[in-house]
Amino acid sequence: MTISRHFEIIYLLLDRKVVTAKELAEHFEVSTRTIYRDVDVLSGAGIPIYANKGRGGGISLLEGYSFNASMLTGDEQEDILVGLQMLSVTDFPNTDLILKKVARLFKKETVNWIDVDFSPWGSGEKEKHLFTLLRNAIIEKCVIQFRYFNSQGEQTLREVEPLQLIFKKNAWYLSGYCLWRKDFRIFKISRMNQVYISNETFTLRPTTDVVKNAEKQVGDSSIPMRIRIASQGAYRVYDEFDDHMITKNKDGSYTVVANFPVGTWLDSYLLSFGTLIEEVHPVYIRERLVKKLEELKHNLEKNRKTDL
Missing domain, CATH: 4.10.810 (Virus Scaffolding Protein; Chain A)
Known part of the structure; x- marks a missing residue:
């Protein structure tokens, strides 16, 4: 707050030339003694500021002073x-x-060269409001509660001390200390629902690098895989994988070698490529996908007969 006040004192003096200590004290809701102490601090920092007491006096900057220079x-x-x-x-x-x-x-013109929207493309006001809500919880250090769906489709009620919003690999995440797990965790924001800011505040805990810790946890539970994707899937290959993981084949297809987290998420992810995916290794993953497709075919045929 003190630094902010010092900065604004300079701004006011550049704008109004001369301001009395009483006016500054009323503006900042402090005593005139505090204002004179601020003047001494600024003077000691090399700002050519001085005070003239008496009628017609006040606090001002040396004529011709330019802050930026x-x-x-x-x-x-x-x-x-x-x-x-x-x-x-x-x-x-x-x-x-x-x-x-x-x-x-x-004494510079500002150029509107950047725009940032934290919400996904095509998202509604609900999603946009969520980012504002999470940001405020982080700034105010308020505990939040929400329902969370993990990669297995399991739903849990979480209570978290929020720390950071993180954008990584085409998705937004919230890092924080989970009071249920008694550890730092990362939550994918698209899987958070019914987010509520409580009145309970928290004190920041000593932290490690939450992102690196999460990557280590994923690495410990992942398997090396090789998949081949048709040339028409180039947009997904380059969106979702690093260059060193990708090899372009002579027929235009792409071979991707990477580690993937185990679990039901993996099956859903691979199936999301549809007919773009041409080859999957290890073999047991490929056989599991075939079984999933057979189950899907069975369900669709059963519903088709019901419709008839």
């Missing part, structure tokens, strides 16, 4: 504006006002 290089100014713009498009509180003030201090 005295404190930051041109590149540093641009970096600050870029960072504020990135926060602004995520609807971070009060960022638009700060961005305008900083741009004025630096």
Whole structure:
């Protein structure tokens, strides 16, 4: 708060030239003694600020003082504006006002060069609201409750201390400390439902790298696989796999060698390729897929007879 007040004092003085200590004290809801201490701190930091007491006096900056020339290089100014713009498009509180003030201090025009939408393409207001809700819970350090569907299709009620929103491999995740599991966990946001922010707040715990820890857990329960995908599936190959995993074959198809997590998720994922998938190794995975397809065929034929 003190740093923010120091910054705004400079902004106000650049904008209004002379401001009394009383006016600044009322503006920031502090004492005039605090304002004079702020003046001393700014002066000690090299800002040419001074105070004239008496009638017609006040606090002002040295005539001709330019904030951007005295404190930051041109590149540093641009970096600050870029960072504020990135926060602004995520609807971070009060960022638009700060961005305008900083741009004025630096005497620069801001360019609307970026837009960020945390929700998936085609999503409704419900999904967009979820990201705002999670962001606020992280900022305010509030415990959240939600129903979660894991990769096995099992539903559980979770209570979590939220830490970060993470975008990884075409999907959004929430990292946090799960009070049920008594450990740090990552949750895929699309599998979260009935999210509720409680009134209970929490203190940040000592953390490890949650993403690396999750990747290690996935690695410990994964199997190496080789799959071949038809040339028409190039869009999925390059969307979902790293270049070093991909080999393009002479017939235009693609061979992918990668580790995949075990479980029912794997079957659903491979079947999602439909007729684009041409080969699967190990053999037992391929046989399991064939069995799943036979079950699907049986169910569809049974329902077709019922419709007739």
